[in-house]
Amino acid sequence: MSSxxxxxxxxxxxAEVPDLxxxxxxxFWSRWVFSxxxxxxxxxxxxxxxxxxxxxxxLSWLIRMQLGFPGVFDFIxxxxxxxxxTMHGMIMVVYLLTAIFLGGFGNYLIPLMVGxxxxxxxxxxxxxxxxxxxxxxxLAASFFAPGGPTGAGWTLYPPxxxxxxxxxxxxxxxxxxLVSLILFIIGFTMGGLNYAxxxxxxxxxxxxxxxxxxxxxxIFTATVxxxxxxxxxxxxxxxxxxxxxxxxxxFMPALVEMxxxxxxxxxxxxxxxxxxxxxxxxxxxxxxxxAFGIVxxxxxVHARKNIFGYRMMVWAIVIIGALSFIVxxxxxxxxxxxxxxxxxxATTTLIIAVPTALKVYNxxxxxxxxxxxxxxxxxxxxxxxxxxxxxxxxxLFLGNVVVDVPLSDTMFVVAHFHMVMGVAPIMVxxxxxxxxxxxxxxxMLSHRLGLIHFWVTFIGAYxxxxxxxxxxxVGVPRRYPDISASFVPDSVATLNAFITVAxxxxxxxxxxxxxxxxxxxxxxxxxxxxxxxxxxxxxQTPEVPPRHGNWGDELPVVYRWAYDYSVPGAPRDYIAQDDxxxxxxxxxxx
Amino acid sequence: MIVAACxxxxxxxxxxxxxxxxxWWTPIASNWGYIDTTLVITFWITGAVFTAVVLFMAWCVxxxxxxxxxxxxxxxxxxxxxxxxxxLTALGVAAMLAPGLVVWNRFITVPDDAxxxxxxxxxxxxxxxxxxxxxxxxxxxxxxxxADNPLGLNPHDRFGADDVVIDGGDLHLPIGKPVKVLxxxxxxxxxxxxxxxxxKMDMVPGMVTYFxxxxxRTGEFEVLCAELCGTGHGYMRGYVLIDEEAEYEAxxxxxxxxxxxxxxxxxQVANTAEPIGGSxx
Numbered sequence: 001m002s003s004x005x006x007x008x009x010x011x012x013x014x015a016e017v018p019d020l021x022x023x024x025x026x027x028f029w030s031r032w033v034f035s036x037x038x039x040x041x042x043x044x045x046x047x048x049x050x051x052x053x054x055x056x057x058x059l060s061w062l063i064r065m066q067l068g069f070p071g072v073f074d075f076i077x078x079x080x081x082x083x084x085x086t087m088h089g090m091i092m093v094v095y096l097l098t099a100i101f102l103g104g105f106g107n108y109l110i111p112l113m114v115g116x117x118x119x120x121x122x123x124x125x126x127x128x129x130x131x132x133x134x135x136x137x138x139l140a141a142s143f144f145a146p147g148g149p150t151g152a153g154w155t156l157y158p159p160x161x162x163x164x165x166x167x168x169x170x171x172x173x174x175x176x177x178l179v180s181l182i183l184f185i186i187g188f189t190m191g192g193l194n195y196a197x198x199x200x201x202x203x204x205x206x207x208x209x210x211x212x213x214x215x216x217x218x219i220f221t222a223t224v225x226x227x228x229x230x231x232x233x234x235x236x237x238x239x240x241x242x243x244x245x246x247x248x249x250x251f252m253p254a255l256v257e258m259x260x261x262x263x264x265x266x267x268x269x270x271x272x273x274x275x276x277x278x279x280x281x282x283x284x285x286x287x288x289x290x291a292f293g294i295v296x297x298x299x300x301v302h303a304r305k306n307i308f309g310y311r312m313m314v315w316a317i318v319i320i321g322a323l324s325f326i327v328x329x330x331x332x333x334x335x336x337x338x339x340x341x342x343x344x345x346a347t348t349t350l351i352i353a354v355p356t357a358l359k360v361y362n363x364x365x366x367x368x369x370x371x372x373x374x375x376x377x378x379x380x381x382x383x384x385x386x387x388x389x390x391x392x393x394x395x396l397f398l399g400n401v402v403v404d405v406p407l408s409d410t411m412f413v414v415a416h417f418h419m420v421m422g423v424a425p426i427m428v429x430x431x432x433x434x435x436x437x438x439x440x441x442x443x444m445l446s447h448r449l450g451l452i453h454f455w456v457t458f459i460g461a462y463x464x465x466x467x468x469x470x471x472x473x474v475g476v477p478r479r480y481p482d483i484s485a486s487f488v489p490d491s492v493a494t495l496n497a498f499i500t501v502a503x504x505x506x507x508x509x510x511x512x513x514x515x516x517x518x519x520x521x522x523x524x525x526x527x528x529x530x531x532x533x534x535x536x537x538x539x540q541t542p543e544v545p546p547r548h549g550n551w552g553d554e555l556p557v558v559y560r561w562a563y564d565y566s567v568p569g570a571p572r573d574y575i576a577q578d579d580x581x582x583x584x585x586x587x588x589x590x
Numbered sequence: 591m592i593v594a595a596c597x598x599x600x601x602x603x604x605x606x607x608x609x610x611x612x613x614w615w616t617p618i619a620s621n622w623g624y625i626d627t628t629l630v631i632t633f634w635i636t637g638a639v640f641t642a643v644v645l646f647m648a649w650c651v652x653x654x655x656x657x658x659x660x661x662x663x664x665x666x667x668x669x670x671x672x673x674x675x676x677x678l679t680a681l682g683v684a685a686m687l688a689p690g691l692v693v694w695n696r697f698i699t700v701p702d703d704a705x706x707x708x709x710x711x712x713x714x715x716x717x718x719x720x721x722x723x724x725x726x727x728x729x730x731x732x733x734x735x736x737a738d739n740p741l742g743l744n745p746h747d748r749f750g751a752d753d754v755v756i757d758g759g760d761l762h763l764p765i766g767k768p769v770k771v772l773x774x775x776x777x778x779x780x781x782x783x784x785x786x787x788x789x790k791m792d793m794v795p796g797m798v799t800y801f802x803x804x805x806x807r808t809g810e811f812e813v814l815c816a817e818l819c820g821t822g823h824g825y826m827r828g829y830v831l832i833d834e835e836a837e838y839e840a841x842x843x844x845x846x847x848x849x850x851x852x853x854x855x856x857x858q859v860a861n862t863a864e865p866i867g868g869s870x871x
Contacts, residue, residue, distance in 0.1 A: 078821045078822070078823075078824060078825075079821050082818075082821065082823075151821070152818070153818045155818075157779055157817075157818065159777065159778045159779070159795060160777075160778035160779060160818065160819055160820050163777070163778060163820070165713045165714075165777075165778065165819070165820030165821060165822070166820045166821065167821065169820075253732075253795045253796025253797075254731075254732050254733060254795075254796065255732055255776060255777050255778075255795045255796070256712070256732050256735045256742075256776045256777060257713070257777050258713065258777075259735075259737065261732075261733070261735070267796075268796065269779060269794055269795065269796070270794060270797075303654075303662065304656075304661075304662045305662035305663070305664075306664070306666050308665075308666070308667065308668075309666075309667040309668070309672055310666060310667065311667065312667065312672055334781065334790055334791050334792055334816075335792050335794070336773075336791060336792045336793070336794045336797060336799035339694075339697075339698035340698075342694050342698070343691055343694065343695075346687065346690060346691060346694065347687065347691070350683045350686065350687045351683070353679070353683050354676060354679050354680055354683060357675075357679045358672065358675060358676060358679070360643065361643075361672075361675050362672075364643065364646060364647050364650065365671070367647065367650040367651065367654065368646075368650045368654065369654060369662065369663035369665075370650070370654050370662045370663070371654065371656050371660045371661060371662040372650070372651055372654050372655050372656055373656045374593055374651070374655060374656070379593065382593065382597070382647070382651065385647060386597065386600060386644060386647075389639075389640060389643055389644065390604075390640060393636035393639060393640055394636070396632060396635075396636055396683070396686060397629065397632050397636070400628070400632065400686055400687060400690035401690060401691070401694045402624075402625055402628060402690050402691075402693040402694040402697055403625065403628050403629050403632055403690060405625060405697065405788065405789060405790060406615070406622075406625060406629070406785070406788040406789075406790070407629075408790070408816070409781060409783070409790075409816040409817060410816075459596075462600065466603075466604060466607065467607065467611075467613075470607070470611060470613035470614070471613065473613060473614060473615050474613050474614070474615065474616065474785075475615065475616055475785030477783065477814055477815075477816050479818045479823060479824070480814075480823070480824040481824050482824055485812050485814065485827070486810075486812040487616045487785055487786065487811075487812060489612065489613075491612055491613070492613065495613065563666070565662060566661050566662035566663070566664055567664060568664050573661065573662070
């Protein structure tokens with residue numbers, strides 16, 4: 001890579017494959033519905049994810065209304081409460097966060113950031129979205145099915161998930177949930193193969209792996225992880241579906257339900273937990289790594305400074321991705337698995353904190369001695385760092401096996417994972433939308449509305465989840481529709497009411513964001529070309545927004561990494577990746 | 591300016607909340623003070639890191655905010671700095687992990703003199719079984735469960751005859767004596783959770799799990815279920831009473847043994863037979 005920056009004329013390899021135009025749309029259906037353009041598919045993915053995400057938002061309001069004011073809302077029975085928390089959790093983790101980061105940002109940014117005309121398999125890409133869409137429809141249908149959606153908790157632990165004591169357990173709910181997950185995984189696999197192959201095979205000339213923006217590294221690594229992790233959930237879902245519909249006993253031991261001997265026998269509920277978390281823990285990083293990547297780029301662009309320690313950042317992403325496959329059972333310290341597992345999984349879990357901490361340091365060291373523009377993307381990036389740091393540090397409590405014992409299954413856990421994989425990645429999603437909206441639409445989002453949106457969301461979310469840790473510390477268990485107990489002081493109820501008010505406010509602020517998007521699409525200030533003066537390739541397209549095929553007649557040629565900001569001696573404070581001009585003197589710059 | 595000030599305020603709020611808010615853990619009633627100590631160490635280390643990192647960030651935002659003419663410093667990486675930071679982080683992590691693993695080792699090493707008792711969970715209540723004069727629990731299995739034999743004790747196992755069966759009542763335990771709590775579920779996952787004891791463990795149908803503790807304080811402690819077990823999960827409550835030895839003995843004398851239950855009658859007939867069938871916890 002150093003030879004490239006020394007001599008671009010010899011360092012840029014010739015094109016290995018001919019530059020073929022991507023498939024063109026010929027009519028209404030192939031243009032607007034079954035589009036094969038990654039940018040359009042990205043918007044389809046994001047729109048669907050946000051739509052179902054709004055359902056999850058409303059569910060979170062209902063959950064908080066019950067917890068903050070128990071007994072006031074008659075329609076929230078225990079059954080309904082469990083259905084709300086289950087659907088809220090599953091929608092947020094899988095159907096919103098995973099789909100929007102990989103299907104949304106992945107589709108939009110991968111071809112543009114690596115200099116490709118489109119994904120390598122456009123037809124499969126289109127299918128991927130429509131299968132995902134079907135999965136969302138099946139999931140949403142369970143709200144209208146007899147018995148309603150499943151109330152098994154988003155972890156769907158058997159035996160209760162498929163027994164009559166759980167809402168939807170012996171009716172439609174759990175069946176639709178499992179079928180929806182199976183569809184989601186099929187859809188994701190098609191998309192995921194596409195993202196990985198595109199990154200590996202369709203980069204333009206000069207775009208070496210170590211010149212890719214961290215956004216692409218994050219999305220790429222997360223995609224590979226998802227391709228390895230989702231199969232575990234797939235088999236677990238299929239097996240549980242068999243247990244439920246065909247009477248097999250993969251996860252079902254002999255048991256007595258409400259005095260009745262059931263015909264199950266010989267299965268193990270703990271095996272399901274292993275399969276679930278073998279997927280579930282990498283899943284945390286499948287959401288986190290794209291967020292890590294994107295936030296790195298937001299900070300670099302808006303602090304006008306190269307991301308500090310780029311190579312370390314790349315390796316940290318890869319190492320975190322690999323380690324995340326051997327930490328899963330830290331979700332199971334009190335599951336009854338063999339206690340010796342505790343030593344192993346506590347150690348691996350705390351080791352993973354080291355590369356993660358390094359990433360946090362490097363984000364802040366990028367701010368240090370920077371030229372910090374407090375734009376909306378930067379504000380959301382700062383919000384991400386605070387919430388991610390907070391949530392990451394409480395992870396050290398829960399990862400350290402014996403400390404987890406009193407805290408597991410309490411509200412402390414709820415507060416932790418919302419901070420670290422709810423609030424933090426959503427901060428990044430918003431930052432990314434404020435950042436790339438001008439590229440996607442050609443218009444800027446309103447700064448003033450954005451400021452209100454940011455401050456209410458950031459301060460509000462912190463006010464929700466920071467105190468919630470202490471509710472858990474008192475000992476209040478999670479998944480309780482009514483938390484009163486002999487050891488819980490009355491003041492906790494007051495705190496809960498406060499948290500609920502904060503949650504309703506934060507939820508309302510998201511409507512402001514939707515209004516901002518709608519208003520700015522029609523009336524927003526014209527963005528023009530590269531409004532943030534960013535160096536990465538996606539801003540260097542001949543047209544804004546980029547057209548079908550992205551690059552006009554000629555594919556771009558890349559001469560440098562994506563972080564040449566404030567290079568001494570350069571005429572401007574950034575040098576675009578496809579600019580063959582001024583070269584930095586730093587020997588390691590790729 | 592405002593942004594940096596807000597970041598500082600977040601740190602101040604968080605630290606103040608931690609120090610002065612009334613919400614803290616319940617007074618401990620078991621020997622697991624070690625867990626609390628490890629937790630406090632973790633709070634100190636993570637709190638220091640949070641404070642330092644966010645304050646440094648606030649300072650950066652204040653000091654390096656954009657002004658006309660400001661140019662960012664150009665330094666792509668610094669190996670020395672990164673190595674230092676890695677080493678310091680590793681040290682901090684080790685400082686939390688090491689005591690954690692030591693305490694975990696104690697947690698899973700049951701003392702030899704611990705009395706075995708059994709907690710049985712089902713949707714949505716708790717039952718208990720204490721060993722009788724022989725000091726041993728008889729074997730059990732879900733297939734033995736019937737209206738007459740709610741905990742599924744093996745009627746052919748002589749060790750089970752004198753077992754004290756508490757079906758739906760409160761559990762009493764003597765203070766100061768280590769107990770190994772064997773955990774069994776007859777239907778779905780549950781988790782025997784008494785916040786004051788700190789220890790907890792899931793109960794899994796088809797297997798017997800356990801934890802141990804020594805009660806250190808007399809009183810009445812609420813039992814909750816900590817693993818989602820269906821619609822009644824939030825209302826699956828009970829009480830454990832820690833008694834002085836004399837009170838405990840008096841209570842124990844009033845309890846029914848398995849042999850006193852209809853299903854237990856057979857045990858007297860077969861009490862010379864070797865235990866057959868079922869799992870021996």
